[in-house]
Amino acid sequence: MTTQFAKSSRTGRSNWLGGIERLSWMLGILAILGFLYLPIAVLVAYSFNDSRSLTWPMSGLTLDWYQKLSQNDQLIQAFYNSVYVAVSATSLTLIIGIPAAIALDRFDFPGKGLFRKLILLPIALPGIITGISMLILFRSLGFNLSLQAVIVGHATALLSVVVTLVYARLQRLPASLAEASADLGASGLQTFFLITLPNIRTAVIGAGMLAFTLSFDEIPVTFFLTGRDNTLPMYIWSTLRRGLTPEINAIGTLIVAMSIVLIFASVLLLRDKTKSKNV
Amino acid sequence: MTKIIEIRGLTKTFGDVLGVDDISLDIEEGEFVTLLGPSGCGKSTLLRMIGGFEEPTRGHIALDGEDVTHVPPSKRAVNMVFQDYALFPHLSVGKNVGYGLRVSGVRRSEVISRAREALSLVGLEDRYDASPHMLSGGQRQRVALARAIVRRPRVLLLDEPLSALDANLREQMQIELKNLHTKVGLTFVLVTHDQTEALTMSDRVVVMREGKIVQIGTPQDLYENPQTGYVAGFVGSTNMFRSRVEVGASGPQISCFGQNLQAPAAASALGGRDTLFGFRPEKATLLRGDAQAQNTLRGHLSDVLYHGQSARLVMDLVSGQVVVDMPITDVIGTVGLPQVGSAIAISIEPHKIMILRDEAAS
Numbered sequence: 001m002t003t004q005f006a007k008s009s010r011t012g013r014s015n016w017l018g019g020i021e022r023l024s025w026m027l028g029i030l031a032i033l034g035f036l037y038l039p040i041a042v043l044v045a046y047s048f049n050d051s052r053s054l055t056w057p058m059s060g061l062t063l064d065w066y067q068k069l070s071q072n073d074q075l076i077q078a079f080y081n082s083v084y085v086a087v088s089a090t091s092l093t094l095i096i097g098i099p100a101a102i103a104l105d106r107f108d109f110p111g112k113g114l115f116r117k118l119i120l121l122p123i124a125l126p127g128i129i130t131g132i133s134m135l136i137l138f139r140s141l142g143f144n145l146s147l148q149a150v151i152v153g154h155a156t157a158l159l160s161v162v163v164t165l166v167y168a169r170l171q172r173l174p175a176s177l178a179e180a181s182a183d184l185g186a187s188g189l190q191t192f193f194l195i196t197l198p199n200i201r202t203a204v205i206g207a208g209m210l211a212f213t214l215s216f217d218e219i220p221v222t223f224f225l226t227g228r229d230n231t232l233p234m235y236i237w238s239t240l241r242r243g244l245t246p247e248i249n250a251i252g253t254l255i256v257a258m259s260i261v262l263i264f265a266s267v268l269l270l271r272d273k274t275k276s277k278n279v
Numbered sequence: 280m281t282k283i284i285e286i287r288g289l290t291k292t293f294g295d296v297l298g299v300d301d302i303s304l305d306i307e308e309g310e311f312v313t314l315l316g317p318s319g320c321g322k323s324t325l326l327r328m329i330g331g332f333e334e335p336t337r338g339h340i341a342l343d344g345e346d347v348t349h350v351p352p353s354k355r356a357v358n359m360v361f362q363d364y365a366l367f368p369h370l371s372v373g374k375n376v377g378y379g380l381r382v383s384g385v386r387r388s389e390v391i392s393r394a395r396e397a398l399s400l401v402g403l404e405d406r407y408d409a410s411p412h413m414l415s416g417g418q419r420q421r422v423a424l425a426r427a428i429v430r431r432p433r434v435l436l437l438d439e440p441l442s443a444l445d446a447n448l449r450e451q452m453q454i455e456l457k458n459l460h461t462k463v464g465l466t467f468v469l470v471t472h473d474q475t476e477a478l479t480m481s482d483r484v485v486v487m488r489e490g491k492i493v494q495i496g497t498p499q500d501l502y503e504n505p506q507t508g509y510v511a512g513f514v515g516s517t518n519m520f521r522s523r524v525e526v527g528a529s530g531p532q533i534s535c536f537g538q539n540l541q542a543p544a545a546a547s548a549l550g551g552r553d554t555l556f557g558f559r560p561e562k563a564t565l566l567r568g569d570a571q572a573q574n575t576l577r578g579h580l581s582d583v584l585y586h587g588q589s590a591r592l593v594m595d596l597v598s599g600q601v602v603v604d605m606p607i608t609d610v611i612g613t614v615g616l617p618q619v620g621s622a623i624a625i626s627i628e629p630h631k632i633m634i635l636r637d638e639a640a641s
């Protein structure tokens with residue numbers, strides 16, 4: 001009787017301990033998620049706050065800030081500029097970066113190792129250095145500071161990202177696929193579009209999305225190279241000096257929404273129909 | 280018979296490594312030729328140069344009388360089956376097979392019908408829409424074959440096409456490959472390091488070593504008359520021994536691990552010289568009871584390796600060992616397998632002893 005009781009109390013105790021353990025795990029995970037998403041949640045919440053002051057609890061809900069946003073021409077122009085820069089810079093890096101990665105992967109040429117290191121090096125360079133050096137170069141070449149200069153600057157900085165990602169994927173693609181394609185009579189371009197590109201598709205999309213995101217919220221390089229034009233992060237940054245406005249919260253919320261759409265789009269695009277292994 | 284491939288003085292170096300060393304070779308139209316040799320002897324390099332994937336350092340390749348030494352793979356009427364099959368993972372089986380037609384601008388309907396035709400040639404017509412990763416190894420192999428023959432090339436190159444298959448499937452595919460060769464009537468050039476594969480399938484075998492050709496011949500020719508110790512050892516197994524040739528009144532005499540043997544008549548010309556000889560394990564006969572025979576070797580049985588339809592007897596001689604293969608009925612006879620350790624005798628007819636040349640390399 002006594003032994004039985006002792007036993008059951010012991011199992012009760014270990015259950016209780018297990019519960020604590022599970023609870024602390026749960027709290028830990030919540031803390032991490034909170035750390036990641038709480039700032040965003042706060043941003044989203046305040047974008048609907050009907051008072052200018054950032055006090056909790058919110059006094060009421062409103063869509064005023066969004067309406068104000070839609071009338072702020074400067075902000076809208078900055079947003080368009082950012083999209084324009086990010087799309088152009090991403091396209092430019094992909095157009096240069098993919099062939100560069102293929103050249104690195106497929107051809108042996110003298111100085112290849114050095115070339116590869118030189119391409120990858122800018123990843124480690126702080127944006128401010130890239131920005132200043134580009135500024136000096138553009139000035140000495142007599143180029144005007146403009147959004148186009150920003151695009152070139154971003155493309156240069158992002159090239160290493162694209163080449164790294166695409167090159168890593170190409171390394172896992174058997175060389176025999178391109179050889180088989182050539183053997184079957186395909187030209188170099190046919191091989192690229194019909195065989196190589198479909199097989200590195202996921203890496204190209206991934207690299208493109210990453211490049212887009214990095215370019216979209218880039219400040220240091222933009223700061224040096226943009227003339228009078230403003231990009232969205234630059235605009236936000238400059239208005240912040242006049243204090244945190246709920247309009248900023250609203251534009252932030254819109255960007256979050258856009259990112260979510262992008263993430264879903266990429267998941268859809270990256271879903272591999274063939275589950276392709278290399279056969 | 281017309282020559283379809285002419286190779287002259289072909290050499291390929293990789294830095295200091297000599298991949299292929301001054302090879303000349305003619306291949307007849309419709310032939311099944313196998314390049315045989317150990318790993319690293321340059322078989323793939325030679326094949327890849329025929330396909331156009333490697334630029335020769337020196338020498339020439341002509342296809343159908345036309346110099347193609349510097350013609351890119353896409354412009355050669357030669358197709359290749361890759362060792363890893365190199366099927367395009369993102370295309371269906373049918374699209375893989377039709378690829379070569381599609382890129383050369385053949386009409387869509389014709390691409391499909393010819394791809395189906397090629398697939399049915401390898402017995403996979405019902406897998407047209409399957410994805411390559413859904414196929415077994417043997418099926419992938421067949422798709423790769425269909426894809427390579429769909430353009431009706433003049434020559435089909437195959438780089439160890441069966442090496443990724445398990446033993447049973449490999450044997451089956453050997454037969455299928457041979458049948459396909461007869462059916463389509465193309466010239467096949469196959470690379471392998473498996474001598475059984477080479478002997479089973481080929482019209483002619485090219486034995487290579489360290490970038491050079493050491494012997495070319497029909498499978499039977501190579502087996503019966505290997506010219507060097509290297510070929511004798513690589514194609515089938517051979518008992519080899521070295522001996523001085525003494526020419527006496529009864530013809531040339533040699534010594535095999537201390538015992539006297541009558542050498543083939545041709546050995547007379549080598550009188551007094553130290554020469555390499557050999558005989559195939561199945562060419563000797565085991566002497567049972569007190570049977571007497573010419574040209575015998577006497578020794579002790581040191582091991583019996585049972586192979587099912589035959590048994591290999593390992594016999595200790597004074598200064599060496601020889602192996603002898605016997606059909607299992609002979610070995611057992613009426614008295615059963617000889618006991619390990621017992622004294623046995625074998626006889627070998629003089630004309631079954633092969634005179635082998637030393638090659639420079641060994």
Ligand SMILES: Nc1ncnc2c1ncn2[C@@H]1O[C@H](COP(=O)(O)OP(=O)(O)OP(=O)(O)O)[C@@H](O)[C@H]1O
Pocket residue numbers: 293296297298299316317318319320321322323324325472
């Ligand atoms: N791309 C290359 N770069 C440097 N050396 C090479 C290259 N390709 C082949 N070699 C060398 O050339 C020699 C012949 O190689 P090859 O691939 O033709 O041999 P193989 O007979 O096909 O061997 P295996 O049976 O292993 O495939 C080897 O010594 C190899 O190391």
Ligand SMILES: [Mg+2]
Pocket residue numbers: 322323324
């Ligand atoms: Mg090889």
